[in-house]
Amino acid sequence: MSMLKMKSSTLRFLAQTMLLLFWSAMAGWASEPKGSSPHGTNIFAPASTPAKSIADLSVFVLVITGIIFVVVFALLVYSVVKFRGRAMDAGREPVQVYGSTQIELAWTIIPILIVVVLFLATARVIHAIQDAPEPAGAVDVAVIGHQYWWEFRYPELGIATANELHIPVSDPSHPTPTFLQLLSADTDHSFWVPELAGKTDLIPNHPNRMWVDPQRTGVFLGQCAQYCGVQHAKMLIRVSVDGPEDFAAWVRTQQKPALEDPGVAAGRRVFESNACMNCHTVAGTPADGRFGPDLTHLMSRATIAAGAAQNTRQNLRLWVQNPSAIKPGSLMPAMKLSDADLDAVVSYMETLR
């Protein structure tokens, strides 16, 4: 019996060593972002309660399965090495053993107990995440998946934006979580920002809900995780977690209608006399399409085309002229404008701050 105990403690030590190696390997890849560069997408670097409880549960499950692995692997290696056929045995058969009820019972009951433990630990986390009530002071956002871009609407704040979600940081002593209502305008999508929460699908005719309460500021990356069509790969998400003042300032900017600049009237005319306005909204102008992203505050975003390109004049020009150059399969049509019109409309867009 004491032999057995010793063995199991050795095994546990082995398991822990393995886990340690695994963690250090993961940490190597997950090296902390430097300066203002965005956070990565490592599920073991959680910055929000749902992601944190998932990561904790994951470590628990990894330890249990790690121990099982070490035990069974050791048995396998032992039997392969110990019971290998040797030349001197040639022609002789080993003792023919048909089975053992006691042993069968042992390796039935122990796994059942392990399953019970794992299940109870899991059920607790499921309940804690899924059934969390929405506190007062939570921010509500409707997330609408479109083929290859994200629409974000803040019904209480009267804001519509796209692809770059802004949410407030949540102080654990005074939580301001964000609750996302997940909808789809076309096919299935999945909202996945690994360091904030697990993924939840956006399915047409089947509203879903998830929540995050990030405890660090910064930009968190993610992307659509459910195959949604040709350009599934470039349906990226940026979540900007802002401090309270920054968030309030952002909200004030977004609530304003589009800036009117007489200097770009020509560009605005191009925008409103072409198909642009059928699909895009610019608040305060006749453009009120909803098939594509809201452009009222386009220049407040760091990227265009759902994160596929940086928001620069050059990229905007390329995007309007030939979206396939950035994102083949995108539903934005190539506008085939003359060079003059193209420059004018890009100048107009550059005033939408």
Add this chain to the structure above:
Amino acid sequence: MSSDAITIPALEVQEKPWVDLLHEWVTTVDHKRLGILYIVYALVFLMLGGVEALIIRIQLVHSHNDFVSPEVFNRMFTMHGTTMIFFVAMPILFGFANYLVPLMIGARDMAFPRLNAFSFWLSALGGFLLYFSFLGGSGLYGAGSAPDVGWWSYAPLTAHAFSPGHSSDYWTLALLVSGFGSIGTAINILATILCLRCPGMKLNRMPLLVWLNLVMAGMVLIAITPLSAAQIMLLIDRYLGGHFFDAQAGGSAVLWMHFFWIFGHPEVYVLIIPCFAFMSEIIPVFSRKPIFGYPVMVAATVCIAFVSMSVWAHHMFTIGMNSYANSFFTLTTMAVGVPTGIKIFNWIGTMWGGRIQFKTPMLFSIGFLFQFLIAGLTGIMMAASPFDWQLSLSYFVVAHFHYVIVGGILFALFAAFYYWYPKMTGRMLSERLGKWHFWLFLIGFHLTFDVMHILGLLGMPRRIYTYEPGRGWDTLNFVITIGAFIQALAILVFAANLVISYFKGARAGNDPWDAWTLEWSVSSPPPAYNFATVPTVASRRPLWDLKHPEDPDSRYE
């Protein structure tokens, strides 16, 4: 043995013109020839699916690669998945079942030989339809396009609004047609096992391979039917104005998911149970001991079959089911680990105290045990639904199911090839090439699929044709692609072994492995009628009894 009893065409080339031979093979109703047809057919598709996998891997070798367009990439992963599941794994396993089940129970053929041929040709037509879509897919423009909606073809991507051409129709019809073929084969296997056992072959004396194929066939009946129903509903949606899955018109995208996965999860066990069957024959012979805990192995299999019918929604943990549903499917999925664990323990118990011979079939079997253990444990991780909210739809899940399908099923199949090839052809496969095949494939496999787990933990979703630089995914993807090419090299070694050994391999004789089941009592290859006189058995290991009259198994039953 008379020459017309030899079933291999090459040996008869001098005697018959090739047209006659072709005619014989096309019109055959012999279970052994149909088995070989299934296997050869699946190997052709294995090559096609493998090439598609390599195209995927070349495209992903570094970020922002443009080896293929996103459209082509999407076709490649759709065709790769569909091909490997429906036109490689299923037919190859049916092939082995067809070949081995009658021989192992002392029968002269399957219960319904003509249904058997019909089922094979239906499956063959399904595969042809799927690949014809490369030419005829989009119809109007003449450019051709294969299905590109993923191998689950989630609604509403398959609706006319999103998939206007005919490529989704080819996918639907291919699965519908081959599904009918699978149902036919399943009925045949059930009837054969229940009705055609030789005298003395009681249910509790059947070789485990036969038991497990019985369970598999029962599961096929239950699993394929909802899939076929869903395909018909999808066709009604697409052509008769139905709205089963059309979310824009009030249909339900989630309904399709349920239909697909209530097929899709049992399907995993339809594929893995015959592989458990190979293991349960091969490990005892090369350990020189009977299987440890035969009744428990049967009970565990039946238990897996039942429990696996109630786990399907673990593929849907991210779709927003309520916490009770998520908890239920967490519990059932974890529970399936118990009988599966019992099986692994029993195989180790079989090796324990034996005299293990490391011939190529045994090497692949040990590889199977090791990889299937890991696949099971990553399965437990994903059964914990919150963990799955991170892992699902990521490269972790890709790694997990390739561990099951390649590390488990394909390794078991390779073991089966090396073990039964001598019976099917009369020639041994080369051990030297076999070891090259094993080690190359093992190295390639682990380079590819071990690394994929890490990519998933680092947040890389599956089914993306490219990714942004600076995410820390580049190096890992590069390693994976190297591994994929090493696997491809190993497959070429295997193919070379199959061909070279067919002409130059050592003569096998009836019983090259000193084994115990009935197929080794007849010549290699067996005559068309299998058994000149129908055998009578008195135990689970009739050939052991024959070889050890002083200590037969029958004494202990």
